Amino acid sequence: xxxxxxxxxxxxxxxxxxxxxxxxxxxxxxxxxxxxxxxxxxxxxxxxxxxxxxxxxxxxxxxxxxxxxxxxxxxxxxxxxxxxxxxxxxxxxxxxxxxxxxxxxxxxxxxxxxxxxxxxxxxxxxxxxxxxxxx
Amino acid sequence: xxxxxxxxxxxxxxxxxxxxxxxxxxxxxxxxxxxxxxxxxxxxxxxxxxxxxxxxxxxxxxxxxxxxxxxxxxxxxxxxxxxxxxxxxxxxxxxxxxxxxxxxxxxxxxxxxxxxxxxxxxxxxxxxxxxxxxxxxxxxxxxxxxxxxxxxxxxxxxxxxxxxxxxxxxxxxxxxxxxxxxxxxxxxxxxxxxxxxxxxxxxxxxxxxxxxxxxxxxxxxxxxxxxxxxxxxxxxxxxxxxxxxxxxxxxxxxxxxxxxxxxxxxxxxxxxxxxxxxxxxxxxxxxxxxxxxxxxxxxxxxxxxxxxxxxxxxxxxxxxxxxxxxxxxxxxxxxxxxxxxxxxxxxxxxxxxxxxxxxxxxxxxxxxx
Numbered sequence: 123x124x125x126x127x128x129x130x131x132x133x134x135x136x137x138x139x140x141x142x143x144x145x146x147x148x149x150x151x152x153x154x155x156x157x158x159x160x161x162x163x164x165x166x167x168x169x170x171x172x173x174x175x176x177x178x179x180x181x182x183x184x185x186x187x188x189x190x191x192x193x194x195x196x197x198x199x200x201x202x203x204x205x206x207x208x209x210x211x212x213x214x215x216x217x218x219x220x221x222x223x224x225x226x227x228x229x230x231x232x233x234x235x236x237x238x239x240x241x242x243x244x245x246x247x248x249x250x251x252x253x254x255x256x257x
Numbered sequence: 258x259x260x261x262x263x264x265x266x267x268x269x270x271x272x273x274x275x276x277x278x279x280x281x282x283x284x285x286x287x288x289x290x291x292x293x294x295x296x297x298x299x300x301x302x303x304x305x306x307x308x309x310x311x312x313x314x315x316x317x318x319x320x321x322x323x324x325x326x327x328x329x330x331x332x333x334x335x336x337x338x339x340x341x342x343x344x345x346x347x348x349x350x351x352x353x354x355x356x357x358x359x360x361x362x363x364x365x366x367x368x369x370x371x372x373x374x375x376x377x378x379x380x381x382x383x384x385x386x387x388x389x390x391x392x393x394x395x396x397x398x399x400x401x402x403x404x405x406x407x408x409x410x411x412x413x414x415x416x417x418x419x420x421x422x423x424x425x426x427x428x429x430x431x432x433x434x435x436x437x438x439x440x441x442x443x444x445x446x447x448x449x450x451x452x453x454x455x456x457x458x459x460x461x462x463x464x465x466x467x468x469x470x471x472x473x474x475x476x477x478x479x480x481x482x483x484x485x486x487x488x489x490x491x492x493x494x495x496x497x498x499x500x501x502x503x504x505x506x507x508x509x510x511x512x513x514x515x516x517x518x519x520x521x522x523x524x525x526x527x528x529x530x531x532x533x534x535x536x537x538x539x540x541x542x543x544x545x546x547x548x549x550x551x552x553x554x555x556x557x558x559x560x561x562x563x564x565x566x567x568x569x570x571x572x573x574x575x576x577x578x579x580x581x582x583x584x585x586x587x588x589x590x591x592x593x594x595x596x597x598x599x600x601x602x603x604x605x606x607x608x609x610x611x612x613x614x615x616x617x618x619x620x621x622x623x624x625x626x
Contacts, residue, residue, distance in 0.1 A: 144543040147455045152458055152462050155466050158466060162466070165473075206292060208553075212542070230541060234552060237559065240566065251578055252470060252477060252577065254578065
């Protein structure tokens with residue numbers, strides 16, 4: 123989703139930050155804020171109602187809940203498998219997955235995704251409240 | 258005995274039946290306790306561990322409770338003979354009245370003006386620093402070398418300060434917001450020069466988001482209120498202007514002293530940095546130590562931070578949507594449609610006469626004046 127042709131640019135940028143944030147600058151928080159900024163531009167360009175119509179997945183409460191549940195579930199799964207809550211686990215190695223070089227499907231990556239969802243939900247909630255047409 | 262009673266009896270027996278394998282549960286608790294304690298913790302679980310010191314007060318408390326229940330008739334009769342004005346009910350009612358009175362007094366101190374609250378906080382900070390500060394200032398400052406990096410740092414610092422000052426003096430709100438954004442981006446450049454690329458990236462994105470949010474908030478304010486806010490800044494008396502400049506300058510000086518003391522009194526040898534440098538890659542697979550600290554070593558802190566961020570977003574959404582619609586304390590849609598304006602005590606919206614509601618509306622009013 124983007125303005126002016128590059129529909130997936132902010133989502134791709136956010137995904138890159140989450141996948142490779144462990145080795146360079148960037149993490150789930152910056153990914154969530156970048157996607158929120160793209161949504162803010164959609165509010166400005168298309169207006170509130172049209173943006174809500176085009177982005178049916180944009181439900182802030184659900185995003186926040188999904189993020190928090192994801193991180194608690196991830197940490198609990200690590201507790202079940204290793205005995206320690208929030209322990210570091212490499213799911214890719216456990217499942218024998220072939221992944222791109224430099225990327226690991228770990229508890230850290232799942233945590234970054236959860237942070238992105240939560241930040242996206244919180245920021246889009248604020249933008250929705252401010253961008254809502256006044257009665 | 259019918260099926261329902263049989264089911265209940267079975268559940269009661271199952272509840273008092275000894276746990277088949279408490280070892281797994283004990284191991285789970287031992288792991289959790291060890292993570293907090295930093296060393297191995299022995300945990301043993303048993304339904305009966307003998308007469309222990311924690312058991313004796315429990316026996317006493319349960320016996321007292323049973324005795325009170327058994328003799329409840331006599332206790333009630335005795336209680337009824339106590340005069341009403343010194344009874345427990347009277348104490349309870351008096352305590353609640355005291356609390357309400359204190360809350361009412363507290364709201365009387367709320368003038369509803371954000372500038373007054375800000376001035377009070379800043380002056381209090383400076384008074385506390387003067388009275389109890391004992392801030393250790395360095396005997397001498399580190400040597401100042403004029404190289405390219407220092408020149409760049411001084412330039413970006415000047416840029417950030419100038420943009421922040423411009424945001425005060427620019428009359429048009431939109432231009433002031435852009436100046437504030439420029440100041441934030443200059444701070445991001447300073448962080449890049451440190452070098453702190455993670456912090457700089459966060460500063461850039463948050464600064465842009467802040468500008469967008471401020472513009473959206475500005476567009477929802479009536480023009481007349483924005484003009485009034487501008488007049489408050491630029492058309493006040495000389496005495497008021499001098500007072501505000503003095504408070505701002507003193508607060509800036511106090512923050513400068515605090516920052517200088519904090520930066521120059523850090524221990525030269527860090528305890529945690531060598532641990533993170535040695536263990537970030539082996540334990541977490543992360544080359545970026547900042548990322549490893551945020552999501553692995555200090556994962557709990559990050560979990561609580563995202564929970565707080567979510568609550569802040571929900572709070573802003575609730576305040577803006579419900580307060581803007583004027584639905585505070587007007588009851589539910591059903592009572593309003595029936596012409597009943599009495600606040601519903603079971604409604605999640607607050608009572609308009611409660612101190613909390615008055616404080617919130619005072620805040621909402623103050624940011625627009």
